[in-house]
Amino acid sequence: MLDTNKMDATLRALSDPTRRAMLARLAQGEATVSELAEPVAISQPAISRHVKVLLEAGLVEQSIDGARRPCRLAAGGLRELDAYLDMLRHALERNYDRLDRLLQAQKDKRKKHP
Amino acid sequence: MSKLTLTTEGETFIVVKRRFAASPEDVYRAHMDPALIAQWLLGPDGWTMPVCINEAKVGGKIRYEWNNGKGGGFFLTGEILELAPPHRIVHVERMHMPGVTPDNRVTTTFEADGAGTLMTMRMSLPDAATRKAMLGSGMERGMEASYARFEALFVKGVAA
Structure with a gap:
Protein backbone atom coordinates (compact mmCIF):
# COMPACT_ATOMS: atom_id res chain seq x y z
CA MET A 1 0.00 0.00 0.00
CA GLY A 76 1.37 16.90 -9.73
CA GLY A 77 2.26 16.56 -6.05
CA LEU A 78 -1.22 17.50 -4.93
CA ARG A 79 -3.14 17.54 -8.15
CA GLU A 80 -4.61 14.08 -7.85
CA LEU A 81 -5.76 14.50 -4.25
CA ASP A 82 -7.05 17.97 -5.05
CA ALA A 83 -8.89 16.67 -8.09
CA TYR A 84 -10.55 13.97 -6.00
CA LEU A 85 -11.66 16.37 -3.27
CA ASP A 86 -12.92 18.77 -5.93
CA MET A 87 -14.95 16.03 -7.59
CA LEU A 88 -16.38 14.94 -4.25
CA ARG A 89 -17.31 18.49 -3.30
CA HIS A 90 -18.98 19.08 -6.65
CA ALA A 91 -21.01 15.83 -6.42
CA LEU A 92 -22.08 16.59 -2.83
CA GLU A 93 -23.07 20.17 -3.66
CA ARG A 94 -25.29 18.89 -6.44
CA ASN A 95 -26.77 16.26 -4.12
CA TYR A 96 -27.60 18.66 -1.32
CA ASP A 97 -29.02 21.31 -3.64
CA ARG A 98 -31.41 18.63 -4.92
CA LEU A 99 -32.15 17.60 -1.33
CA ASP A 100 -32.99 21.24 -0.47
CA ARG A 101 -35.58 21.25 -3.26
CA LEU A 102 -36.99 17.87 -2.19
CA LEU A 103 -37.35 19.01 1.44
CA GLN A 104 -39.03 22.24 0.33
CA ALA A 105 -41.45 20.31 -1.89
CA GLN A 106 -42.37 18.09 1.08
CA LYS A 107 -43.06 21.15 3.22
CA ASP A 108 -45.20 22.74 0.50
CA LYS A 109 -47.18 19.54 0.12
CA ARG A 110 -47.86 19.40 3.87
CA LYS A 111 -49.07 23.00 3.86
CA LYS A 112 -51.54 22.22 1.09
CA HIS A 113 -52.69 18.92 2.61
CA PRO A 114 -52.14 19.21 6.35
CA MET B 1 -29.13 27.75 -0.25
CA SER B 2 -26.53 26.76 2.30
CA LYS B 3 -22.85 26.35 1.68
CA LEU B 4 -21.24 23.00 2.13
CA THR B 5 -17.94 22.71 3.96
CA LEU B 6 -15.61 19.85 3.17
CA THR B 7 -12.50 19.54 5.30
CA THR B 8 -9.90 16.92 5.95
CA GLU B 9 -9.45 15.84 9.54
CA GLY B 10 -6.03 14.51 10.46
CA GLU B 11 -4.69 12.18 7.83
CA THR B 12 -7.58 9.83 7.36
CA PHE B 13 -10.95 11.53 7.48
CA ILE B 14 -13.13 13.85 5.44
CA VAL B 15 -15.77 15.86 7.31
CA VAL B 16 -18.67 17.40 5.42
CA LYS B 17 -21.07 19.87 7.03
CA ARG B 18 -24.25 21.27 5.52
CA ARG B 19 -27.34 23.04 6.85
CA PHE B 20 -30.86 22.29 5.69
CA ALA B 21 -34.06 24.29 6.13
CA ALA B 22 -35.98 21.28 7.42
CA SER B 23 -36.30 19.30 10.64
CA PRO B 24 -33.83 16.55 11.59
CA GLU B 25 -36.74 14.10 11.12
CA ASP B 26 -37.21 15.14 7.49
CA VAL B 27 -33.50 15.18 6.66
CA TYR B 28 -32.99 11.79 8.34
CA ARG B 29 -35.89 10.29 6.39
CA ALA B 30 -34.48 11.63 3.12
CA HIS B 31 -31.32 9.65 3.89
CA MET B 32 -33.11 6.37 4.69
CA ASP B 33 -36.19 6.13 2.43
CA PRO B 34 -35.20 4.70 -0.99
CA ALA B 35 -38.02 6.57 -2.75
CA LEU B 36 -36.49 9.82 -1.50
CA ILE B 37 -32.81 8.84 -1.76
CA ALA B 38 -33.17 8.08 -5.48
CA GLN B 39 -34.32 11.66 -6.04
CA TRP B 40 -31.22 13.39 -4.73
CA LEU B 41 -28.23 11.09 -4.16
CA LEU B 42 -27.18 11.33 -7.79
CA GLY B 43 -23.87 13.18 -7.89
CA PRO B 44 -23.19 15.38 -10.91
CA ASP B 45 -26.02 16.37 -13.25
CA GLY B 46 -26.92 13.70 -15.78
CA TRP B 47 -26.66 10.70 -13.49
CA THR B 48 -29.60 8.53 -12.42
CA MET B 49 -30.01 5.81 -9.81
CA PRO B 50 -31.97 2.94 -11.42
CA VAL B 51 -31.46 0.70 -8.37
CA CYS B 52 -31.88 2.09 -4.85
CA ILE B 53 -32.10 -0.37 -1.99
CA ASN B 54 -31.81 0.68 1.65
CA GLU B 55 -33.30 -1.73 4.19
CA ALA B 56 -33.34 1.06 6.82
CA LYS B 57 -32.64 -1.16 9.83
CA VAL B 58 -29.53 -2.14 11.77
CA GLY B 59 -27.85 -4.92 9.82
CA GLY B 60 -29.87 -3.91 6.75
CA LYS B 61 -28.32 -3.84 3.31
CA ILE B 62 -27.67 -0.90 1.04
CA ARG B 63 -27.26 -1.10 -2.71
CA TYR B 64 -27.19 1.96 -4.95
CA GLU B 65 -26.51 1.72 -8.69
CA TRP B 66 -25.70 4.80 -10.76
CA ASN B 67 -25.70 5.34 -14.50
CA ASN B 68 -24.79 8.36 -16.58
CA GLY B 69 -26.63 7.20 -19.69
CA LYS B 70 -23.38 7.28 -21.65
CA GLY B 71 -22.03 3.87 -20.74
CA GLY B 72 -20.64 5.05 -17.41
CA GLY B 73 -21.81 3.43 -14.23
CA PHE B 74 -20.85 1.91 -10.92
CA PHE B 75 -22.55 0.69 -7.81
CA LEU B 76 -22.19 0.80 -4.07
CA THR B 77 -23.00 -1.85 -1.50
CA GLY B 78 -23.07 -1.47 2.24
CA GLU B 79 -24.60 -2.36 5.56
CA ILE B 80 -26.19 -0.27 8.26
CA LEU B 81 -24.32 -0.54 11.55
CA GLU B 82 -26.17 1.84 13.88
CA LEU B 83 -29.35 3.89 13.72
CA ALA B 84 -30.57 6.50 16.20
CA PRO B 85 -33.44 8.23 14.40
CA PRO B 86 -33.56 11.08 13.63
CA HIS B 87 -30.04 12.00 14.77
CA ARG B 88 -27.48 9.43 13.70
CA ILE B 89 -26.71 6.90 10.97
CA VAL B 90 -23.57 4.77 10.91
CA HIS B 91 -23.02 2.60 7.88
CA VAL B 92 -20.22 0.99 5.96
CA GLU B 93 -20.02 1.22 2.18
CA ARG B 94 -17.77 0.20 -0.69
CA MET B 95 -17.76 1.14 -4.34
CA HIS B 96 -17.70 -1.37 -7.19
CA MET B 97 -15.93 0.33 -10.06
CA PRO B 98 -16.09 -2.67 -10.92
CA GLY B 99 -13.02 -3.36 -8.71
CA VAL B 100 -14.18 -3.18 -5.12
CA THR B 101 -12.79 -0.37 -2.95
CA PRO B 102 -11.91 -0.73 0.75
CA ASP B 103 -14.76 -0.41 3.24
CA ASN B 104 -15.59 3.16 4.16
CA ARG B 105 -17.30 3.68 7.51
CA VAL B 106 -19.54 6.72 7.38
CA THR B 107 -21.12 8.46 10.37
CA THR B 108 -23.86 10.97 9.58
CA THR B 109 -25.46 13.10 12.28
CA PHE B 110 -28.38 15.52 12.18
CA GLU B 111 -28.70 18.18 14.86
CA ALA B 112 -31.49 20.69 15.25
CA ASP B 113 -30.09 24.09 14.32
CA GLY B 114 -32.58 26.90 14.78
CA ALA B 115 -35.49 26.08 12.49
CA GLY B 116 -33.30 23.75 10.45
CA THR B 117 -30.79 20.97 10.71
CA LEU B 118 -27.02 20.79 10.71
CA MET B 119 -25.79 17.63 9.05
CA THR B 120 -22.26 16.40 9.73
CA MET B 121 -20.90 13.47 7.74
CA ARG B 122 -17.57 11.94 8.67
CA MET B 123 -16.00 9.38 6.41
CA SER B 124 -12.65 7.89 5.50
CA LEU B 125 -10.43 9.65 3.04
CA PRO B 126 -10.12 7.03 0.31
CA ASP B 127 -6.69 5.65 -0.51
CA ALA B 128 -4.93 6.70 -3.69
CA ALA B 129 -6.13 3.68 -5.71
CA THR B 130 -9.76 4.37 -4.79
CA ARG B 131 -9.43 8.04 -5.65
CA LYS B 132 -7.95 7.10 -9.00
CA ALA B 133 -10.85 4.72 -9.69
CA MET B 134 -13.39 7.41 -8.74
CA LEU B 135 -11.67 9.96 -10.94
CA GLY B 136 -11.86 7.49 -13.83
CA SER B 137 -15.57 6.87 -13.30
CA GLY B 138 -16.73 9.72 -15.52
CA MET B 139 -17.73 11.85 -12.53
CA GLU B 140 -14.80 14.18 -12.81
CA ARG B 141 -15.22 17.58 -14.40
CA GLY B 142 -11.78 18.53 -15.53
CA MET B 143 -8.52 17.61 -13.91
CA GLU B 144 -7.02 21.08 -14.04
CA ALA B 145 -6.86 21.33 -10.29
CA SER B 146 -4.62 24.20 -9.41
CA TYR B 147 -2.52 25.13 -6.47
CA ALA B 148 -4.68 28.23 -6.19
CA ARG B 149 -7.67 26.05 -5.44
CA PHE B 150 -5.52 23.94 -3.16
CA GLU B 151 -4.99 27.11 -1.15
CA ALA B 152 -8.70 27.83 -1.05
CA LEU B 153 -9.98 24.36 -0.33
CA PHE B 154 -7.38 22.17 1.20
CA VAL B 155 -5.16 24.34 3.34
CA LYS B 156 -8.19 25.81 5.09
CA GLY B 157 -9.43 22.30 5.67
CA VAL B 158 -6.22 21.16 7.27
CA ALA B 159 -5.98 24.33 9.32
CA ALA B 160 -9.57 24.12 10.58
Missing part, protein backbone atom coordinates in the same frame (compact mmCIF):
# COMPACT_ATOMS: atom_id res chain seq x y z
CA LEU A 2 2.70 2.39 -1.06
CA ASP A 3 0.15 4.88 -2.39
CA THR A 4 -1.62 5.12 0.95
CA ASN A 5 1.67 5.69 2.71
CA LYS A 6 2.49 8.42 0.25
CA MET A 7 -0.86 10.08 0.84
CA ASP A 8 -0.33 9.92 4.58
CA ALA A 9 3.04 11.57 4.05
CA THR A 10 1.37 14.26 1.94
CA LEU A 11 -1.25 15.00 4.57
CA ARG A 12 1.31 14.95 7.35
CA ALA A 13 3.45 17.38 5.40
CA LEU A 14 0.48 19.70 4.96
CA SER A 15 -0.52 19.59 8.62
CA ASP A 16 2.20 22.05 9.63
CA PRO A 17 1.69 25.84 9.21
CA THR A 18 5.38 26.52 8.51
CA ARG A 19 5.40 23.97 5.71
CA ARG A 20 2.19 25.43 4.28
CA ALA A 21 3.82 28.88 4.32
CA MET A 22 6.83 27.40 2.52
CA LEU A 23 4.55 25.87 -0.14
CA ALA A 24 2.79 29.19 -0.58
CA ARG A 25 6.19 30.83 -1.07
CA LEU A 26 7.22 28.15 -3.59
CA ALA A 27 3.95 28.63 -5.46
CA GLN A 28 5.43 32.00 -6.48
CA GLY A 29 8.61 30.44 -7.83
CA GLU A 30 11.65 28.41 -6.81
CA ALA A 31 13.64 29.32 -3.71
CA THR A 32 16.69 28.07 -1.85
CA VAL A 33 16.56 26.85 1.74
CA SER A 34 18.04 30.14 2.99
CA GLU A 35 15.47 32.09 0.96
CA LEU A 36 12.73 29.97 2.48
CA ALA A 37 14.12 30.64 5.95
CA GLU A 38 14.14 34.44 5.52
CA PRO A 39 10.47 35.36 6.03
CA VAL A 40 9.89 32.92 8.89
CA ALA A 41 11.76 33.30 12.14
CA ILE A 42 13.12 29.79 12.06
CA SER A 43 16.69 28.56 11.84
CA GLN A 44 18.03 27.20 8.60
CA PRO A 45 18.54 23.66 9.99
CA ALA A 46 14.90 23.62 11.06
CA ILE A 47 13.84 24.79 7.58
CA SER A 48 16.03 22.05 6.10
CA ARG A 49 14.12 19.49 8.14
CA HIS A 50 10.81 20.90 6.84
CA VAL A 51 12.18 20.73 3.29
CA LYS A 52 13.05 17.08 3.87
CA VAL A 53 9.46 16.32 4.92
CA LEU A 54 8.14 18.10 1.81
CA LEU A 55 10.60 16.24 -0.41
CA GLU A 56 9.60 12.88 1.06
CA ALA A 57 5.93 13.72 0.58
CA GLY A 58 6.56 14.40 -3.10
CA LEU A 59 5.32 17.97 -2.75
CA VAL A 60 8.66 19.63 -3.47
CA GLU A 61 11.59 18.88 -5.75
CA GLN A 62 15.17 20.04 -5.24
CA SER A 63 17.75 20.44 -7.98
CA ILE A 64 21.48 21.09 -7.85
CA ASP A 65 22.61 24.27 -9.60
CA GLY A 66 26.30 24.73 -8.79
CA ALA A 67 26.38 25.69 -5.13
CA ARG A 68 22.64 26.45 -5.11
CA ARG A 69 20.02 23.85 -4.34
CA PRO A 70 16.77 25.51 -5.29
CA CYS A 71 13.44 23.99 -4.26
CA ARG A 72 10.32 24.10 -6.36
CA LEU A 73 6.82 22.68 -6.17
CA ALA A 74 6.68 19.16 -7.56
CA ALA A 75 4.42 18.93 -10.58
Whole structure:
Protein backbone atom coordinates (compact mmCIF):
# COMPACT_ATOMS: atom_id res chain seq x y z
CA MET A 1 0.00 0.00 0.00
CA LEU A 2 2.70 2.39 -1.06
CA ASP A 3 0.15 4.88 -2.39
CA THR A 4 -1.62 5.12 0.95
CA ASN A 5 1.67 5.69 2.71
CA LYS A 6 2.49 8.42 0.25
CA MET A 7 -0.86 10.08 0.84
CA ASP A 8 -0.33 9.92 4.58
CA ALA A 9 3.04 11.57 4.05
CA THR A 10 1.37 14.26 1.94
CA LEU A 11 -1.25 15.00 4.57
CA ARG A 12 1.31 14.95 7.35
CA ALA A 13 3.45 17.38 5.40
CA LEU A 14 0.48 19.70 4.96
CA SER A 15 -0.52 19.59 8.62
CA ASP A 16 2.20 22.05 9.63
CA PRO A 17 1.69 25.84 9.21
CA THR A 18 5.38 26.52 8.51
CA ARG A 19 5.40 23.97 5.71
CA ARG A 20 2.19 25.43 4.28
CA ALA A 21 3.82 28.88 4.32
CA MET A 22 6.83 27.40 2.52
CA LEU A 23 4.55 25.87 -0.14
CA ALA A 24 2.79 29.19 -0.58
CA ARG A 25 6.19 30.83 -1.07
CA LEU A 26 7.22 28.15 -3.59
CA ALA A 27 3.95 28.63 -5.46
CA GLN A 28 5.43 32.00 -6.48
CA GLY A 29 8.61 30.44 -7.83
CA GLU A 30 11.65 28.41 -6.81
CA ALA A 31 13.64 29.32 -3.71
CA THR A 32 16.69 28.07 -1.85
CA VAL A 33 16.56 26.85 1.74
CA SER A 34 18.04 30.14 2.99
CA GLU A 35 15.47 32.09 0.96
CA LEU A 36 12.73 29.97 2.48
CA ALA A 37 14.12 30.64 5.95
CA GLU A 38 14.14 34.44 5.52
CA PRO A 39 10.47 35.36 6.03
CA VAL A 40 9.89 32.92 8.89
CA ALA A 41 11.76 33.30 12.14
CA ILE A 42 13.12 29.79 12.06
CA SER A 43 16.69 28.56 11.84
CA GLN A 44 18.03 27.20 8.60
CA PRO A 45 18.54 23.66 9.99
CA ALA A 46 14.90 23.62 11.06
CA ILE A 47 13.84 24.79 7.58
CA SER A 48 16.03 22.05 6.10
CA ARG A 49 14.12 19.49 8.14
CA HIS A 50 10.81 20.90 6.84
CA VAL A 51 12.18 20.73 3.29
CA LYS A 52 13.05 17.08 3.87
CA VAL A 53 9.46 16.32 4.92
CA LEU A 54 8.14 18.10 1.81
CA LEU A 55 10.60 16.24 -0.41
CA GLU A 56 9.60 12.88 1.06
CA ALA A 57 5.93 13.72 0.58
CA GLY A 58 6.56 14.40 -3.10
CA LEU A 59 5.32 17.97 -2.75
CA VAL A 60 8.66 19.63 -3.47
CA GLU A 61 11.59 18.88 -5.75
CA GLN A 62 15.17 20.04 -5.24
CA SER A 63 17.75 20.44 -7.98
CA ILE A 64 21.48 21.09 -7.85
CA ASP A 65 22.61 24.27 -9.60
CA GLY A 66 26.30 24.73 -8.79
CA ALA A 67 26.38 25.69 -5.13
CA ARG A 68 22.64 26.45 -5.11
CA ARG A 69 20.02 23.85 -4.34
CA PRO A 70 16.77 25.51 -5.29
CA CYS A 71 13.44 23.99 -4.26
CA ARG A 72 10.32 24.10 -6.36
CA LEU A 73 6.82 22.68 -6.17
CA ALA A 74 6.68 19.16 -7.56
CA ALA A 75 4.42 18.93 -10.58
CA GLY A 76 1.37 16.90 -9.73
CA GLY A 77 2.26 16.56 -6.05
CA LEU A 78 -1.22 17.50 -4.93
CA ARG A 79 -3.14 17.54 -8.15
CA GLU A 80 -4.61 14.08 -7.85
CA LEU A 81 -5.76 14.50 -4.25
CA ASP A 82 -7.05 17.97 -5.05
CA ALA A 83 -8.89 16.67 -8.09
CA TYR A 84 -10.55 13.97 -6.00
CA LEU A 85 -11.66 16.37 -3.27
CA ASP A 86 -12.92 18.77 -5.93
CA MET A 87 -14.95 16.03 -7.59
CA LEU A 88 -16.38 14.94 -4.25
CA ARG A 89 -17.31 18.49 -3.30
CA HIS A 90 -18.98 19.08 -6.65
CA ALA A 91 -21.01 15.83 -6.42
CA LEU A 92 -22.08 16.59 -2.83
CA GLU A 93 -23.07 20.17 -3.66
CA ARG A 94 -25.29 18.89 -6.44
CA ASN A 95 -26.77 16.26 -4.12
CA TYR A 96 -27.60 18.66 -1.32
CA ASP A 97 -29.02 21.31 -3.64
CA ARG A 98 -31.41 18.63 -4.92
CA LEU A 99 -32.15 17.60 -1.33
CA ASP A 100 -32.99 21.24 -0.47
CA ARG A 101 -35.58 21.25 -3.26
CA LEU A 102 -36.99 17.87 -2.19
CA LEU A 103 -37.35 19.01 1.44
CA GLN A 104 -39.03 22.24 0.33
CA ALA A 105 -41.45 20.31 -1.89
CA GLN A 106 -42.37 18.09 1.08
CA LYS A 107 -43.06 21.15 3.22
CA ASP A 108 -45.20 22.74 0.50
CA LYS A 109 -47.18 19.54 0.12
CA ARG A 110 -47.86 19.40 3.87
CA LYS A 111 -49.07 23.00 3.86
CA LYS A 112 -51.54 22.22 1.09
CA HIS A 113 -52.69 18.92 2.61
CA PRO A 114 -52.14 19.21 6.35
CA MET B 1 -29.13 27.75 -0.25
CA SER B 2 -26.53 26.76 2.30
CA LYS B 3 -22.85 26.35 1.68
CA LEU B 4 -21.24 23.00 2.13
CA THR B 5 -17.94 22.71 3.96
CA LEU B 6 -15.61 19.85 3.17
CA THR B 7 -12.50 19.54 5.30
CA THR B 8 -9.90 16.92 5.95
CA GLU B 9 -9.45 15.84 9.54
CA GLY B 10 -6.03 14.51 10.46
CA GLU B 11 -4.69 12.18 7.83
CA THR B 12 -7.58 9.83 7.36
CA PHE B 13 -10.95 11.53 7.48
CA ILE B 14 -13.13 13.85 5.44
CA VAL B 15 -15.77 15.86 7.31
CA VAL B 16 -18.67 17.40 5.42
CA LYS B 17 -21.07 19.87 7.03
CA ARG B 18 -24.25 21.27 5.52
CA ARG B 19 -27.34 23.04 6.85
CA PHE B 20 -30.86 22.29 5.69
CA ALA B 21 -34.06 24.29 6.13
CA ALA B 22 -35.98 21.28 7.42
CA SER B 23 -36.30 19.30 10.64
CA PRO B 24 -33.83 16.55 11.59
CA GLU B 25 -36.74 14.10 11.12
CA ASP B 26 -37.21 15.14 7.49
CA VAL B 27 -33.50 15.18 6.66
CA TYR B 28 -32.99 11.79 8.34
CA ARG B 29 -35.89 10.29 6.39
CA ALA B 30 -34.48 11.63 3.12
CA HIS B 31 -31.32 9.65 3.89
CA MET B 32 -33.11 6.37 4.69
CA ASP B 33 -36.19 6.13 2.43
CA PRO B 34 -35.20 4.70 -0.99
CA ALA B 35 -38.02 6.57 -2.75
CA LEU B 36 -36.49 9.82 -1.50
CA ILE B 37 -32.81 8.84 -1.76
CA ALA B 38 -33.17 8.08 -5.48
CA GLN B 39 -34.32 11.66 -6.04
CA TRP B 40 -31.22 13.39 -4.73
CA LEU B 41 -28.23 11.09 -4.16
CA LEU B 42 -27.18 11.33 -7.79
CA GLY B 43 -23.87 13.18 -7.89
CA PRO B 44 -23.19 15.38 -10.91
CA ASP B 45 -26.02 16.37 -13.25
CA GLY B 46 -26.92 13.70 -15.78
CA TRP B 47 -26.66 10.70 -13.49
CA THR B 48 -29.60 8.53 -12.42
CA MET B 49 -30.01 5.81 -9.81
CA PRO B 50 -31.97 2.94 -11.42
CA VAL B 51 -31.46 0.70 -8.37
CA CYS B 52 -31.88 2.09 -4.85
CA ILE B 53 -32.10 -0.37 -1.99
CA ASN B 54 -31.81 0.68 1.65
CA GLU B 55 -33.30 -1.73 4.19
CA ALA B 56 -33.34 1.06 6.82
CA LYS B 57 -32.64 -1.16 9.83
CA VAL B 58 -29.53 -2.14 11.77
CA GLY B 59 -27.85 -4.92 9.82
CA GLY B 60 -29.87 -3.91 6.75
CA LYS B 61 -28.32 -3.84 3.31
CA ILE B 62 -27.67 -0.90 1.04
CA ARG B 63 -27.26 -1.10 -2.71
CA TYR B 64 -27.19 1.96 -4.95
CA GLU B 65 -26.51 1.72 -8.69
CA TRP B 66 -25.70 4.80 -10.76
CA ASN B 67 -25.70 5.34 -14.50
CA ASN B 68 -24.79 8.36 -16.58
CA GLY B 69 -26.63 7.20 -19.69
CA LYS B 70 -23.38 7.28 -21.65
CA GLY B 71 -22.03 3.87 -20.74
CA GLY B 72 -20.64 5.05 -17.41
CA GLY B 73 -21.81 3.43 -14.23
CA PHE B 74 -20.85 1.91 -10.92
CA PHE B 75 -22.55 0.69 -7.81
CA LEU B 76 -22.19 0.80 -4.07
CA THR B 77 -23.00 -1.85 -1.50
CA GLY B 78 -23.07 -1.47 2.24
CA GLU B 79 -24.60 -2.36 5.56
CA ILE B 80 -26.19 -0.27 8.26
CA LEU B 81 -24.32 -0.54 11.55
CA GLU B 82 -26.17 1.84 13.88
CA LEU B 83 -29.35 3.89 13.72
CA ALA B 84 -30.57 6.50 16.20
CA PRO B 85 -33.44 8.23 14.40
CA PRO B 86 -33.56 11.08 13.63
CA HIS B 87 -30.04 12.00 14.77
CA ARG B 88 -27.48 9.43 13.70
CA ILE B 89 -26.71 6.90 10.97
CA VAL B 90 -23.57 4.77 10.91
CA HIS B 91 -23.02 2.60 7.88
CA VAL B 92 -20.22 0.99 5.96
CA GLU B 93 -20.02 1.22 2.18
CA ARG B 94 -17.77 0.20 -0.69
CA MET B 95 -17.76 1.14 -4.34
CA HIS B 96 -17.70 -1.37 -7.19
CA MET B 97 -15.93 0.33 -10.06
CA PRO B 98 -16.09 -2.67 -10.92
CA GLY B 99 -13.02 -3.36 -8.71
CA VAL B 100 -14.18 -3.18 -5.12
CA THR B 101 -12.79 -0.37 -2.95
CA PRO B 102 -11.91 -0.73 0.75
CA ASP B 103 -14.76 -0.41 3.24
CA ASN B 104 -15.59 3.16 4.16
CA ARG B 105 -17.30 3.68 7.51
CA VAL B 106 -19.54 6.72 7.38
CA THR B 107 -21.12 8.46 10.37
CA THR B 108 -23.86 10.97 9.58
CA THR B 109 -25.46 13.10 12.28
CA PHE B 110 -28.38 15.52 12.18
CA GLU B 111 -28.70 18.18 14.86
CA ALA B 112 -31.49 20.69 15.25
CA ASP B 113 -30.09 24.09 14.32
CA GLY B 114 -32.58 26.90 14.78
CA ALA B 115 -35.49 26.08 12.49
CA GLY B 116 -33.30 23.75 10.45
CA THR B 117 -30.79 20.97 10.71
CA LEU B 118 -27.02 20.79 10.71
CA MET B 119 -25.79 17.63 9.05
CA THR B 120 -22.26 16.40 9.73
CA MET B 121 -20.90 13.47 7.74
CA ARG B 122 -17.57 11.94 8.67
CA MET B 123 -16.00 9.38 6.41
CA SER B 124 -12.65 7.89 5.50
CA LEU B 125 -10.43 9.65 3.04
CA PRO B 126 -10.12 7.03 0.31
CA ASP B 127 -6.69 5.65 -0.51
CA ALA B 128 -4.93 6.70 -3.69
CA ALA B 129 -6.13 3.68 -5.71
CA THR B 130 -9.76 4.37 -4.79
CA ARG B 131 -9.43 8.04 -5.65
CA LYS B 132 -7.95 7.10 -9.00
CA ALA B 133 -10.85 4.72 -9.69
CA MET B 134 -13.39 7.41 -8.74
CA LEU B 135 -11.67 9.96 -10.94
CA GLY B 136 -11.86 7.49 -13.83
CA SER B 137 -15.57 6.87 -13.30
CA GLY B 138 -16.73 9.72 -15.52
CA MET B 139 -17.73 11.85 -12.53
CA GLU B 140 -14.80 14.18 -12.81
CA ARG B 141 -15.22 17.58 -14.40
CA GLY B 142 -11.78 18.53 -15.53
CA MET B 143 -8.52 17.61 -13.91
CA GLU B 144 -7.02 21.08 -14.04
CA ALA B 145 -6.86 21.33 -10.29
CA SER B 146 -4.62 24.20 -9.41
CA TYR B 147 -2.52 25.13 -6.47
CA ALA B 148 -4.68 28.23 -6.19
CA ARG B 149 -7.67 26.05 -5.44
CA PHE B 150 -5.52 23.94 -3.16
CA GLU B 151 -4.99 27.11 -1.15
CA ALA B 152 -8.70 27.83 -1.05
CA LEU B 153 -9.98 24.36 -0.33
CA PHE B 154 -7.38 22.17 1.20
CA VAL B 155 -5.16 24.34 3.34
CA LYS B 156 -8.19 25.81 5.09
CA GLY B 157 -9.43 22.30 5.67
CA VAL B 158 -6.22 21.16 7.27
CA ALA B 159 -5.98 24.33 9.32
CA ALA B 160 -9.57 24.12 10.58
